[in-house]
Amino acid sequence: MTMSAIPEAATKSGLSRRGFLKASALVGGGLLLEFHVPNVRAAASAKGEALNAYIKVMPDGIVTITAKNPEIGQGVKTMLPMLIAEELDVDWTNVRIEQAIADGAKYAPQFAGGSTAAPLNWEPLRRVGAAGREMMVRAAANAWGVPASELRTGSGAVMHVSSGRKLTYGELAAAAATLPPPEPSSVRLKDPKDFKIIGTSVRGVDSPLVVQGKPLFGIDVAVPGMKYAIYAKCPVFGGKVVKANVDALKSLPGVRAAFVLRGDAGAAGSTGPLDRLVDGVAIVADSWWLAAQAREQLEVEWDEGDTARDSDARFAAEAAKLSRQAPATYIVKSGDVDTALASAARVLEADYAYPFLAHATLEPQNCTASYAGGKLEVWAPTQNPESNRTVIARTLGLAPQDITIHLTRSGGGFGRRGASDYAVEAAAISKHTGVPVKLLWNRADDIQHDFYRPAGFHHFKAGLDGHGNLVAFRDHFVTPGSGDGPASSAFAGPDEFPSRFVPHMEFAASFIPSGVPTGPLRAPESNGLAFAFQSFLDELAHAANRDPLQYRLDLLGEPRILDSKDDRYGPQPDFNTGRMRGVLELVRDKSGWDARRKLPPGTGMGTAFYYSHMGYFAEVVQATVGADGTVKVDKVWIAADVGSQIINPTGAENQAQGAAIDGIGQAFARINIQNGRTVQSNFHDYALLRMNQAPPVEVHFRRTDNPPTGLGEPALPPVIPALCNAIHAACGKRLRRLPIEQGTLARA
Amino acid sequence: MKFTLNVNGESRSVDMDPQTPLLWVLRDELDLKGTKFGCGMSLCGACTVHVDGTPTRACVTPVSAVAKASITTIEGIGATAIGGKVQAAWLDVDVVQCGYCQAGQIMSATALLTRNAAPSDADIDAAMAGNICRCGTYTRIRAAIKRAAGLPMTDTREGPPR
Numbered sequence: 001m002t003m004s005a006i007p008e009a010a011t012k013s014g015l016s017r018r019g020f021l022k023a024s025a026l027v028g029g030g031l032l033l034e035f036h037v038p039n040v041r042a043a044a045s046a047k048g049e050a051l052n053a054y055i056k057v058m059p060d061g062i063v064t065i066t067a068k069n070p071e072i073g074q075g076v077k078t079m080l081p082m083l084i085a086e087e088l089d090v091d092w093t094n095v096r097i098e099q100a101i102a103d104g105a106k107y108a109p110q111f112a113g114g115s116t117a118a119p120l121n122w123e124p125l126r127r128v129g130a131a132g133r134e135m136m137v138r139a140a141a142n143a144w145g146v147p148a149s150e151l152r153t154g155s156g157a158v159m160h161v162s163s164g165r166k167l168t169y170g171e172l173a174a175a176a177a178t179l180p181p182p183e184p185s186s187v188r189l190k191d192p193k194d195f196k197i198i199g200t201s202v203r204g205v206d207s208p209l210v211v212q213g214k215p216l217f218g219i220d221v222a223v224p225g226m227k228y229a230i231y232a233k234c235p236v237f238g239g240k241v242v243k244a245n246v247d248a249l250k251s252l253p254g255v256r257a258a259f260v261l262r263g264d265a266g267a268a269g270s271t272g273p274l275d276r277l278v279d280g281v282a283i284v285a286d287s288w289w290l291a292a293q294a295r296e297q298l299e300v301e302w303d304e305g306d307t308a309r310d311s312d313a314r315f316a317a318e319a320a321k322l323s324r325q326a327p328a329t330y331i332v333k334s335g336d337v338d339t340a341l342a343s344a345a346r347v348l349e350a351d352y353a354y355p356f357l358a359h360a361t362l363e364p365q366n367c368t369a370s371y372a373g374g375k376l377e378v379w380a381p382t383q384n385p386e387s388n389r390t391v392i393a394r395t396l397g398l399a400p401q402d403i404t405i406h407l408t409r410s411g412g413g414f415g416r417r418g419a420s421d422y423a424v425e426a427a428a429i430s431k432h433t434g435v436p437v438k439l440l441w442n443r444a445d446d447i448q449h450d451f452y453r454p455a456g457f458h459h460f461k462a463g464l465d466g467h468g469n470l471v472a473f474r475d476h477f478v479t480p481g482s483g484d485g486p487a488s489s490a491f492a493g494p495d496e497f498p499s500r501f502v503p504h505m506e507f508a509a510s511f512i513p514s515g516v517p518t519g520p521l522r523a524p525e526s527n528g529l530a531f532a533f534q535s536f537l538d539e540l541a542h543a544a545n546r547d548p549l550q551y552r553l554d555l556l557g558e559p560r561i562l563d564s565k566d567d568r569y570g571p572q573p574d575f576n577t578g579r580m581r582g583v584l585e586l587v588r589d590k591s592g593w594d595a596r597r598k599l600p601p602g603t604g605m606g607t608a609f610y611y612s613h614m615g616y617f618a619e620v621v622q623a624t625v626g627a628d629g630t631v632k633v634d635k636v637w638i639a640a641d642v643g644s645q646i647i648n649p650t651g652a653e654n655q656a657q658g659a660a661i662d663g664i665g666q667a668f669a670r671i672n673i674q675n676g677r678t679v680q681s682n683f684h685d686y687a688l689l690r691m692n693q694a695p696p697v698e699v700h701f702r703r704t705d706n707p708p709t710g711l712g713e714p715a716l717p718p719v720i721p722a723l724c725n726a727i728h729a730a731c732g733k734r735l736r737r738l739p740i741e742q743g744t745l746a747r748a
Numbered sequence: 749m750k751f752t753l754n755v756n757g758e759s760r761s762v763d764m765d766p767q768t769p770l771l772w773v774l775r776d777e778l779d780l781k782g783t784k785f786g787c788g789m790s791l792c793g794a795c796t797v798h799v800d801g802t803p804t805r806a807c808v809t810p811v812s813a814v815a816k817a818s819i820t821t822i823e824g825i826g827a828t829a830i831g832g833k834v835q836a837a838w839l840d841v842d843v844v845q846c847g848y849c850q851a852g853q854i855m856s857a858t859a860l861l862t863r864n865a866a867p868s869d870a871d872i873d874a875a876m877a878g879n880i881c882r883c884g885t886y887t888r889i890r891a892a893i894k895r896a897a898g899l900p901m902t903d904t905r906e907g908p909p910r
Contacts, residue, residue, distance in 0.1 A: 075845070206847065207843075217847075362882040364786070657887050657888075661887075690886075691873055
């Protein structure tokens with residue numbers, strides 16, 4: 001399945017501006033269209049003057065800037081308005097932020113995914129601000145009868161230097177709002193050396209409310225007359241309700257309604273269970289606790305369907321078997337791998353595997369919906385509001401324009417809230433009952449009705465020449481999918497390193513059909529591929545008896561630009577080996593890599609690099625393996641190249657640190673599937689990293705003359721292989737299968 | 749059953765099933781939505797409140813068990829000297845990513861600093877290990893606790909010396 005409205009291109013690797021412009025026509029869908037800056041004016045009033053869809057100026061000079069994208073913890077509610085405020089030329093202390101509602105006409109593209117907020121908005125939102133500034137300048141020029149070229153701006157005011165005159169934006173707002181807005185492409189942008197807001201650390205705009213516990217999140221929404229809903233689904237993915245004791249539930253305390261909703265498996269345009277309603281039992285009560293109590297009495301006969309035969313053990317056994325057979329398809333086939341392997345001085349062979357993973361946002365999935373008279377209002381913690389609109393409209397037979405979607409803050413996203421399952425459930429329950437409802441999943445619902453980071457299996461074979469240089473590389477990748485191709489987020493592209501860096505390469509794939517839903521988890525595809533490829537690469541370096549970091553530098557070779565061959569999601573940006581070399585050298589120097597032999601016995605350093613979402617990341621992990629076979633992650637060093645400008649340094653560092661800690665958590669986590677259902681149910685068996693396990697993370701940015709790119713995801717993939725490589729350095733045990741099992745790392 | 753609860757220094761009356769967890773009384777009856785639901789099994793700490801000063805998981809605490817106690821939530825913790833310092837430190841260090849766990853983190857951190865004015869890194873680990881941050885802001889939570897305590901913000905756990 002795919003997420004209908006977050007373009008796969010965005011969820012995978014982000015797009016360069018070049019790629020974006022070209023790709024928009026390919027992915028279509030009305031989301032990745034050209035940037036709109038409609039001229040929305042308010043009548044002159046004390047409420048202030050709207051210069052465009054993003055900027056409103058009050059008479060007292062307070063500027064309200066609209067934050068267009070959903071805030072899921074990645075900091076866009078702060079970072080995107082910084083871009084506008086910079087070019088508008090106002091003081092940040094006079095800026096107030098307002099969250100936009102979902103409005104594709106005004107704010108597209110309006111989603112959180114693919115680490116795309118920075119690259120997609122870097123220039124367009126600065127132009128929004130600069131257009132506002134230009135309107136202020138022209139209003140002042142008209143007022144004074146002087147040429148605009150004689151005027152300067154700063155701190156929310158226009159100055160005529162030669163006469164000493166000054167008007168504040170507040171004073172100019174009414175006149176400015178009557179002017180035709182300039183063409184955004186025509187406005188002049190600041191020289192980066194004149195930036196006053198971009199490049200400074202700006203605290204999260206909602207943080208003062210967060211630390212006081214103010215209601216900001218989807219789960220906090222309350223609307224008059226609201227009831228509370230639970231939706232119980234078949235534990236086996238895709239299962240159907242045969243019958244349920246809903247009549248018995250209706251007499252329980254506080255229960256207002258209990259009923260079966262039928263899924264619309266065949267809905268036209270639906271691409272999978274995350275994009276449509278699936279069968280379930282709704283319980284609506286006066287409080288969520290009473291609904292949860294009633295659920296304890298729920299008895300359902302389910303038709304579990306074919307997926308009941310699925311298990312991760314079956315997947316693993318089937319993958320091992322398929323990996324030794326002829327593949328279903330080739331992702332890369334260059335040179336003559338068989339001949340090169342036959343003549344190689346040394347051949348290495350290894351199997352790598354990683355498990356399914358859940359998202360486990362700390363705020364469980366929830367949504368509030370109010371249906372009345374053919375119109376629906378929704379309050380959604382979502383990464384993907386326009387997909388919510390599409391799915392709800394299709395499922396409930398509503399006109400898209402009759403659905404209003406308010407964007408709440410989300411308690412984490414990680415890709416999970418790109419799906420519309422929980423939103424369409426809330427909408428359907430409200431429509432059925434005719435009252436506003438807040439649907440809230442419990443933790444078991446959330447873990448067991450997720451879509452998962454797909455498990456993967458890699459059978460590697462590589463040949464080295466007499467100097468240890470890599471001459472041939474083969475991978476047979478076995479992944480969830482069908483004869484038609486891979487499941488969502490379960491594949492790889494032809495740029496996967498060392499593709500393009502080895503003369504003979506085969507990257508083949510086979511698919512295992514599965515009813516387990518899969519989809520993007522933070523750094524999709526990359527979060528598994530990095531582990532397998534960068535760990536096996538480490539094995540090659542050791543076989544060659546070379547420094548693993550230097551071995552990577554040598555493989556990258558001289559600084560040069562390589563064309564992308566990955567057109568799965570439209571054109572991708574080129575790969576700059578110099579940028580990757582730069583971060584590898586930086587992390588080597590910052591981590592003390594070259595002095596690692598002085599570490600005590602049982603302690604080691606590992607490294608890895610990975611390119612995703614247009615970001616170049618190299619990382620070093622130091623880990624200590626104890627006599628009891630447990631590993632402690634001592635420290636992580638990150639070196640990153642995300643272009644010329646770190647827009648909000650405090651947010652950037654926080655994202656990179658969090659991604660590394662998330663990645664370390666992933667390395668210890670697993671979802672098991674048995675009889676078509678998820679085994680894990682809560683944080684006792686699906687463990688997330690805790691304070692006492694989280695290492696210090698040092699982050700270094702290498703600024704290069706390239707457009708700024710995103711930070712939500714690309715710091716994550718390399719930390720996992722860097723950790724596994726550190727464990728090998730510490731104790732000699734090579735980890736080829738995730739998760740890492742504490743207590744099993746006996747020193748070799 | 750009727751209960752008169754003392755929440756953030758105010759007397760609040762509710763009529764509930766005695767087994768109702770305090771979490772849902774706070775959130776849905778008293779409209780104090782700062783205390784968060786994460787797991788329902790005392791595993792994540794998002795629902796941490798103070799009951800007579802002791803950090804307590806509201807998701808597994810029946811309302812009947814706290815009817816005579818003094819309850820402090822994130823909405824009231826800023827009125828205490830240490831709670832206010834902890835909130836200020838959270839902002840100074842810019843801890844927050846999604847923010848969903850932070851009410852619970854602040855409640856646990858305030859309880860720690862109330863009984864231990866100068867916690868070591870090991871003390872912080874022990875007191876905070878019950879609070880999950882899915883975004884991984886642990887580095888900054890640790891720094892903010894030290895800042896609130898007036899301690900140097902350096903992490904002393906960097907592993908074996910070289």
